[in-house]
Amino acid sequence: MQIDAKGLNYKELNRKLKEFILKDEAKEIDIVNVNGHRYIGTGLESSKAIIRLHGVPGNDLAAFMDGTSIFVYGNAEDGVGNTMNAGLVVIHGDARDVVGYSMRGGKIFIKGNVGYRAGIHMKAYKNRFPSIVVGGKAEDFLGEYMAGGIIVILNRNNEKHPVGKFTATGIHGGTIFVRGKVSEETLGIGAEIDVPNEEDLKILKELISEYSSYFQVNEDLAGLEFTKIHSKSHRPFGKLYILE
Amino acid sequence: MSKVIDGCGISGIMSTKKNLIPGSEIVTSIDSMNFRYNGLGGGFAGYGIYPDYKDYYAFHLNFENQEARTKTENYLYESLRVIDDEPIPVRKSELIDDTKSISWRYFVGPPRDIENTDDYIVKVVMHINENIPGAHVFSSGKNMGVFKAVGYPKAVADYFRIEDYSAYIWVAHGRYPTNTPGWWGGAHPFNILDWSVVHNGELSSYGTNKNFLEMWGYKCTLITDTEVLAYLFDLLVRRHNIPVEIACNVMTPKFWSEIKSDNSLKGKALQALRMTYGGAIVNGPFSIIVATNNFMFGLTDRVKLRPMVAARKDDRLYIASEECAIRSVCENPDLVWAPRGGEQVIAYMKEVT
Numbered sequence: 001m002q003i004d005a006k007g008l009n010y011k012e013l014n015r016k017l018k019e020f021i022l023k024d025e026a027k028e029i030d031i032v033n034v035n036g037h038r039y040i041g042t043g044l045e046s047s048k049a050i051i052r053l054h055g056v057p058g059n060d061l062a063a064f065m066d067g068t069s070i071f072v073y074g075n076a077e078d079g080v081g082n083t084m085n086a087g088l089v090v091i092h093g094d095a096r097d098v099v100g101y102s103m104r105g106g107k108i109f110i111k112g113n114v115g116y117r118a119g120i121h122m123k124a125y126k127n128r129f130p131s132i133v134v135g136g137k138a139e140d141f142l143g144e145y146m147a148g149g150i151i152v153i154l155n156r157n158n159e160k161h162p163v164g165k166f167t168a169t170g171i172h173g174g175t176i177f178v179r180g181k182v183s184e185e186t187l188g189i190g191a192e193i194d195v196p197n198e199e200d201l202k203i204l205k206e207l208i209s210e211y212s213s214y215f216q217v218n219e220d221l222a223g224l225e226f227t228k229i230h231s232k233s234h235r236p237f238g239k240l241y242i243l244e
Numbered sequence: 245m246s247k248v249i250d251g252c253g254i255s256g257i258m259s260t261k262k263n264l265i266p267g268s269e270i271v272t273s274i275d276s277m278n279f280r281y282n283g284l285g286g287g288f289a290g291y292g293i294y295p296d297y298k299d300y301y302a303f304h305l306n307f308e309n310q311e312a313r314t315k316t317e318n319y320l321y322e323s324l325r326v327i328d329d330e331p332i333p334v335r336k337s338e339l340i341d342d343t344k345s346i347s348w349r350y351f352v353g354p355p356r357d358i359e360n361t362d363d364y365i366v367k368v369v370m371h372i373n374e375n376i377p378g379a380h381v382f383s384s385g386k387n388m389g390v391f392k393a394v395g396y397p398k399a400v401a402d403y404f405r406i407e408d409y410s411a412y413i414w415v416a417h418g419r420y421p422t423n424t425p426g427w428w429g430g431a432h433p434f435n436i437l438d439w440s441v442v443h444n445g446e447l448s449s450y451g452t453n454k455n456f457l458e459m460w461g462y463k464c465t466l467i468t469d470t471e472v473l474a475y476l477f478d479l480l481v482r483r484h485n486i487p488v489e490i491a492c493n494v495m496t497p498k499f500w501s502e503i504k505s506d507n508s509l510k511g512k513a514l515q516a517l518r519m520t521y522g523g524a525i526v527n528g529p530f531s532i533i534v535a536t537n538n539f540m541f542g543l544t545d546r547v548k549l550r551p552m553v554a555a556r557k558d559d560r561l562y563i564a565s566e567e568c569a570i571r572s573v574c575e576n577p578d579l580v581w582a583p584r585g586g587e588q589v590i591a592y593m594k595e596v597t
Contacts, residue, residue, distance in 0.1 A: 036569070059566075094580075139582075
């Protein structure tokens, strides 16, 4: 099944997509000429449907998504996986700002770089555990107010600064792993640098292997050294507004 | 139910070899983001559109009534040499309410005994905007013009027949006003002399910037924050001779925490600029595209609270709020990237033989 998005506005496209998935959710669908169409995959619940997007989807791709797999052959715009609950997003390009905003489940794999505030306010709850894996680098405010889940920055291009300023500002849960060294100055308030433990390495290995399978990676990414970033304590801001 | 909360959108296209870009391209680009706007403002600035009058200032005037036009013309003929004038050609449309708008253009030169002609032109513009009710100068640069109105950008383009013009730089704007009225003068681009600015976001520093600019003779009359940006660039770059890259640094300076302990010459210079030009620091979320006849650049606030994507293809530089605005007119760019917050993306005109 194929939909040509050319000439369709985002409402028309999303209506067509929803109709199709309601009819036969086991099938695969290709959408061609995607260019700036917003909210693709919003709220989709199907666990079986596979959507392939050819072009550049617009803001809030896979927002509130609760299942479904989306593969993007191009870059993505802002807000990929906004409040996503479950499912998979694989982007064969870069993603812009606020990737995984308030994401609480599912996985996002990005071949290239992400912009500002990736993973802002991600959270985990009971069996929900969100993951974001980035092949390149991240800009400022990575994992801002992060409360749960995992972010991996692979820095495959060996950038001098794999993460930007104010990384993990206000973090109080979850973990960020960055391939290579991260200097203390780039960290925001409440964050600290650590060394991955056995359990971390096991999770990392699985995520990297999944990343490699999507993007046909040949180099051995699992054998490299990672810096772990997490919150200084369980409730670093617990006393922020309490007069002592 | 159908109310969509969104934002302004901006787009700019430049040929660094001064190859002319048809107006239809910038219209396609800005219209590809039409879901961002709410129809309360759209506009375009084109550079290189008046080659026959390129040595004269092209005044684009908007009059709310005939009286405003008469008063303005009396003043213009007194204070300038008017070489030519004509109505700006428009295509009447139900989508653009022009019952209170007369668009007229004047090609003018300063009186012969004026020492600093640019300063003089700024004074003339300020005088009209401040003292003639219902008259506003939408642009005053050479070989360029601003076309703007209340409406969606596509409707504004149809109204002003943008497809009839070709330019080596185009910037465009679709508006979603948040804090100020949707009126013709509040549509973007904002212009003074050669400078045109389109802007997504809001300037929480507007009051400070406005007071600072008033000390230098600029009158903010258009009830929209973006106006200060055009005047700030004119003041810093043209009048104070600050290179445009450093002017951007003045407006989006490094954080004190980054420069306070830097004792190098550069560090001291950055500290001095912050202290000298405190009133020119631009705060709040913004992404802007700025154009003159010689360059085009994009700039966002320091923590990137508004979107910006740039691309290169051959002699072209593209800057836009969203990548779709670039891909709609350039399917396969050589390079696409997201500029960092507070870091300028600029291209200069190459020498054309």
